Amino acid sequence: MASITLNHLxxxxxxxxxxxxxxxxxxxxxxxxxxxxxxxxxxxxLLRMIVGLEDIxxxxxxxxxxxxxxxxxxxxxxxxxFQNYALYPHLTVYENIAFPLRLAKGKHSEDQVNKLxxxxxxxxxxxxxxxxxxxxxxxxxRQRVAMGRAIVRQADAFLFDEPLSNLDAKLRGQxxxxxxxxxxxxxxxxxxxxxxxxxxxxxxxxxxxxxKGELQQxxxxxxxxxxxxxxxxxxxxxxxSMNFLPATLEGTTxxxxxxxxxxxxxxxxxxxxxxxxxxxxxxxxxxxxxLVEDSKLPHGSTFTATLTHTEWLGNEQYGYINFDPAPxxxxxxxxxxxxxxxxxxRPQVVVTLDAASRIRGGREAEIWLDTxxxxxxxxxxxxxxxxxxEAGAALTLEAAEDRAEEIATAQQxxxxxxxxxxxxxxxxxxxxxxSPAGHTTVDAGTRSGGSSAAGGKHAAG
Amino acid sequence: MTNTSTRNKVLWAIxxxxxxxxxxxxxxxxxxxxxxxxxxxxxxxxxxxxGTATTSNYEQILVGDAQGLFLSALRNSIGISLxxxxxxxxxxxxxxxxxxxxxxPGKKLILTTALAVSIFPVISIVTxxxxxxxxxxxxxxxxxxxxxxxxxxxxxxxxxxxxxxxQIPWELEQAAQVDGATTWQAFRKAIVPLALPGVFTTAIIxxxxxxxxxxxxxxxxxxxxxxxxxxxxxFFTGASQFESPTGAISAAAIIVxxxxxxxxxxxxxxxxxxxxSGAVKG
Numbered sequence: 204m205a206s207i208t209l210n211h212l213x214x215x216x217x218x219x220x221x222x223x224x225x226x227x228x229x230x231x232x233x234x235x236x237x238x239x240x241x242x243x244x245x246x247x248x249l250l251r252m253i254v255g256l257e258d259i260x261x262x263x264x265x266x267x268x269x270x271x272x273x274x275x276x277x278x279x280x281x282x283x284x285f286q287n288y289a290l291y292p293h294l295t296v297y298e299n300i301a302f303p304l305r306l307a308k309g310k311h312s313e314d315q316v317n318k319l320x321x322x323x324x325x326x327x328x329x330x331x332x333x334x335x336x337x338x339x340x341x342x343x344x345r346q347r348v349a350m351g352r353a354i355v356r357q358a359d360a361f362l363f364d365e366p367l368s369n370l371d372a373k374l375r376g377q378x379x380x381x382x383x384x385x386x387x388x389x390x391x392x393x394x395x396x397x398x399x400x401x402x403x404x405x406x407x408x409x410x411x412x413x414x415k416g417e418l419q420q421x422x423x424x425x426x427x428x429x430x431x432x433x434x435x436x437x438x439x440x441x442x443x444s445m446n447f448l449p450a451t452l453e454g455t456t457x458x459x460x461x462x463x464x465x466x467x468x469x470x471x472x473x474x475x476x477x478x479x480x481x482x483x484x485x486x487x488x489x490x491x492x493x494l495v496e497d498s499k500l501p502h503g504s505t506f507t508a509t510l511t512h513t514e515w516l517g518n519e520q521y522g523y524i525n526f527d528p529a530p531x532x533x534x535x536x537x538x539x540x541x542x543x544x545x546x547x548x549r550p551q552v553v554v555t556l557d558a559a560s561r562i563r564g565g566r567e568a569e570i571w572l573d574t575x576x577x578x579x580x581x582x583x584x585x586x587x588x589x590x591x592x593e594a595g596a597a598l599t600l601e602a603a604e605d606r607a608e609e610i611a612t613a614q615q616x617x618x619x620x621x622x623x624x625x626x627x628x629x630x631x632x633x634x635x636x637x638s639p640a641g642h643t644t645v646d647a648g649t650r651s652g653g654s655s656a657a658g659g660k661h662a663a664g
Numbered sequence: 665m666t667n668t669s670t671r672n673k674v675l676w677a678i679x680x681x682x683x684x685x686x687x688x689x690x691x692x693x694x695x696x697x698x699x700x701x702x703x704x705x706x707x708x709x710x711x712x713x714x715g716t717a718t719t720s721n722y723e724q725i726l727v728g729d730a731q732g733l734f735l736s737a738l739r740n741s742i743g744i745s746l747x748x749x750x751x752x753x754x755x756x757x758x759x760x761x762x763x764x765x766x767x768x769p770g771k772k773l774i775l776t777t778a779l780a781v782s783i784f785p786v787i788s789i790v791t792x793x794x795x796x797x798x799x800x801x802x803x804x805x806x807x808x809x810x811x812x813x814x815x816x817x818x819x820x821x822x823x824x825x826x827x828x829x830x831q832i833p834w835e836l837e838q839a840a841q842v843d844g845a846t847t848w849q850a851f852r853k854a855i856v857p858l859a860l861p862g863v864f865t866t867a868i869i870x871x872x873x874x875x876x877x878x879x880x881x882x883x884x885x886x887x888x889x890x891x892x893x894x895x896x897x898x899f900f901t902g903a904s905q906f907e908s909p910t911g912a913i914s915a916a917a918i919i920v921x922x923x924x925x926x927x928x929x930x931x932x933x934x935x936x937x938x939x940x941s942g943a944v945k946g
């Protein structure tokens with residue numbers, strides 16, 4: 204168990220290009236941190252700097268308050284799960300998991316090794332496969348072996364480098380919930396790199412959004428979603444992503460390509476003085492005007508638009524509205540799209556409608572927009588003008604409290620339900636009767652895995 | 665579906681048989697000749713004439729007149745080839761590891777030099793080498809053959825191993841380091857087991873090159889102290905000056921083929937294909 208402090212970390216390669224530029228993060232003991240960003244943002248480099256596989260050009264890396272910049276990976280006592288598993292093909296599953304224990308010569312007797320490996324295997328449902336070679340395992344099993352190698356020794360922290368990106372969608376959902384539960388049960392500090400925002404949102408206590416080697420924002424998933432600090436974070440987090448509408452502000456009226464929108468005075472005041480702003484609207488801020496309750500109606504603004512088409516998903520439906528931005532705005536939107544790995548941002552607004560809505564493509568329709576929630580962004584700097592930093596910080600604080608509670612509950616449940624995973628979590632409980640407890644917990648994992656897999660599918664749609 | 669696969673199998677079988685016959689006929693011919701008596705050599709048939717098959721050729725080289733010539737040559741060949749192979753493989757492994765793993769100036773230069781060395785025709789080096797060896801006293805010694813053999817085996821070993829090492833998932837080494845291994849342990853426990861098949865393949869190739877060499881063997885030796893088998897065969901004589909030693913040479917040729925066959929059979933087990941599969945997601 205450990206806290207990790209990243210203090211103005213910089214990584215420059217030979218050509219002077221900073222792959223990681225001045226990143227500072229404090230990772231508390233037991234916290235689950237996600238590093239997320241488009242490809243090439245330096246998230247994997249940062250992870251490899253923490254584990255010691257990349258040199259640190261500048262800045263300090265502290266584990267438990269001790270500077271470890273110059274320590275070799277083996278002296279940092281961190282466990283890492285690689286994207287492509289990196290299993291030793293000539294060793295059996297058993298020996299793969301036992302590998303770190305065998306390296307720590309003299310620390311473990313043969314009996315201890317056997318006990319630890321058996322426990323780790325039981326936790327990961329690998330007991331039947333211990334004598335097989337990695338080549339004969341499925342992708343999910345290989346992934347679990349890689350995980351077993353990490354949990355078998357009492358590492359100070361787990362580092363995950365896109366561990367699920369090679370699995371199919373269903374398995375990914377299942378493994379995601381297993382990782383989440385395992386982390387809570389062991390209460391071990393974890394850093395997890397991903398480009399998948401479903402993983403980022405569901406797993407992380409806090410999520411660090413990176414762009415071109417720079418930290419954009421680090422906050423709880425909810426704060427990122429509700430109070431993004433700038434255009435990039437707002438556009439990157441959420442699926443379908445936030446709509447950006449160029450607008451000119453006159454008093455409390457936004458003139459947009461979709462028509463005039465009246466916004467609350469406090470928001471207008473924050474953006475006062477800016478002539479051109481980008482309005483950030485999440486798809487779910489829209490609704491079919493006919494289906495909005497009368498009491499809510501005054502909190503928003505209604506406009507007429509023609510949808511090109513709609514997609515009905517069962518629980519909701521997506522509608523698409525094309526608009527024609529001014530040329531200088533189009534350039535701004537395109538550069539934003541490039542930042543986020545897309546070629547070109549289509550001047551299109553995605554709206555989420557109630558599944559019961561009868562609005563269909565090609566017809567004019569009345570759409571209501573909840574103006575209380577929308578964000579205004581500075582068109583030049585991309586800064587969120589209407590961000591409520593205090594409310595955001597409160598959300599992240601809440602998440603931290605939730606985490607502490609969850610870890611306590613998970614570990615309590617662990618103690619109650621015999622010694623399941625006891626060896627790995629280091630509470631020294633006996634290894635007897637691991638199997639029944641193991642089954643109940645993993646069953647729970649599979650069930651919630653199923654539901655979050657469905658969630659993932661929904662987000663992808 | 666079944667039809668085509670059956671036809672395919674038949675075609676493959678025919679092709680295999682053709683290749684086998686083409687490759688093995690000379691060997692079979694030598695084998696048959698080695699059992700012919702001197703007077704039967706010119707019988708114009710593939711097999712010895714009936715009733716005259718004899719093992720006298722083998723007796724001659726193993727326990728008879730040519731024993732001194734052949735057995736010492738066999739000892740020289742085995743010793744020199746094994747030592748040359750061992751040194752070549754050790755050096756080439758280290759070199760190829762560096763080439764595949766590290767970025768250092770002159771990497772290209774090493775590879776091109778290795779290639780350039782192997783391009784030189786052996787026959788053009790042998791005369792200067794003969795003079796040099798005589799002067800410094802390496803002529804007709806084991807070392808005097810091992811050194812030129814290294815010049816033959818090292819380049820090909822470096823190239824083969826470098827190509828092989830490049831395909832090893834080096835992430836394993838990093839994984840091992842994170843798991844608590846030192847750089848050396850990571851290499852020994854994660855990489856060497858994967859590299860071994862490549863090393864064995866290279867060793868076999870290097871051994872063949874050294875084993876088969878004739879030009880250095882005949883030019884740089886003069887006595888039984890260092891003369892290898894291919895060179896020794898040239899010194900065989902018949903029972904009288906009117907008899908050709910064809911039978912004895914054939915018998916010797918068969919005997920020197922045996923270690924090669926044994927070696928391949930022995931190492932074939934080590935060359936397990938697909939050993940690296942399963943390490944990383946393909």
